[in-house]
């Protein structure tokens with residue numbers, strides 16, 4: 001499988017090269033030259049396969065010759081070695097819980113897959129590669145954990161001091177080994193600006209072999225398809241599900257769309273956004289207008305220019321009508337998000353995190369609109385929300401809504417006894433440069 005740049009001004013590359021480069025030289029996103037078609041018998045019999053077998057079958061065509069089969073299987077096994085339960089909330093809505101990984105976020109899957117791929121592709125390199133990433137909370141933890149102990153790779157994470165939750169900070173700052181956390185006296189935007197400057201600084205580029213663990217990397221984007229296959233393995237109904245994905249950069253839902261085009265049955269995709277409504281607005285008006293990000297309580301989706309949406313357009317060959325048939329998008333306010341956490345907890349005894357709550361409300365509304373427009377005897381759709389983070393990562397919002405303390409799950413309890421280790425830094429590029437040059 002070869003990958004081309006969506007800016008159409010760079011040579012095609014293998015999976016390995018696309019993963020190592022992140023972005024094409026013309027700054028375009030890499031895109032597979034064709035969407036592989038899965039065997040019909042595989043989809044029909046999917047319940048008979050283990051999740052590791054599903055993972056291998058789905059990923060193999062995208063990897064091509066970049067990884068030997070046994071290495072790919074090993075990477076897949078390590079990537080998904082936790083549970084992905086589909087939990088029924090109501091008769092019509094189930095939650096695919098993607099927060100049972102080591103950092104309690106769905107980003108664990110992409111980060112684990114990518115880190116192991118880069119570790120393999122770098123196995124003969126004489127110099128260490130430095131992975132640099134800015135985080136508003138969730139990405140950093142997943143990336144740090146994914147790369148922990150991977151030979152030949154150093155990870156440097158920048159995070160805004162006092163602006164990530166307690167558990168998130170511990171996840172970033174207590175790992176040690178090849179992971180360094182820089183605590184920036186500033187905002188997430190400051191962190192991101194500092195990282196961007198590193199990638200264009202001639203001295204640093206010369207001295208360090210740099211990579212970004214950005215969500216546009218194909219090695220992070222493509223393995224997210226597995227969620228949708230693992231959900232379908234657990235789906236008990238004849239009609240395919242409507243799938244609602246809380247969306248920020250649109251990488252996750254875009255992976256769902258490519259899974260669907262490669263053969264996975266899905267009725268409809270619903271992208272649930274917070275107040276950052278660039279895509280909902282595009283679906284209404286046909287105008288795509290990036291805006292500065294607005295801060296919300298579902299902050300992992302505070303994105304003002306979703307970088308993966310262009311991949312969704314490519315998957316539908318830029319045809320607005322075929323996109324509209326299969327895909328819709330809505331924007332949900334913070335007020336409704338908090339009310340949804342409260343009402344779902346009270347009515348169904350299920351604790352949503354703010355991102356899952358955005359998706360829940362969007363799906364509930366979609367299904368009930370449909371109910372009103374159909375006649376009484378029509379078969380009603382049922383749907384799945386992707387629950388992308390554990391509620392304990394957003395304790396203030398969740399506890400305020402439910403009136404109950406969220407229990408810290410077992411796999412992160414050890415964190416509470418660890419010592420935070422961070423490097424304090426003012427929000428200024430020269431400080432970061434000096435630190436990187438003298439390490």
Ligand SMILES: *Cc1c(COP(=O)(O)O)cnc(C)c1O
Nearest residue numbers: 138248249250251252300388389
């Ligand atoms: C990153 C993230 C999202 C958004 O995913 P995208 O692929 O960027 O659309 C949603 N929820 C949580 C908890 C996240 O960390």
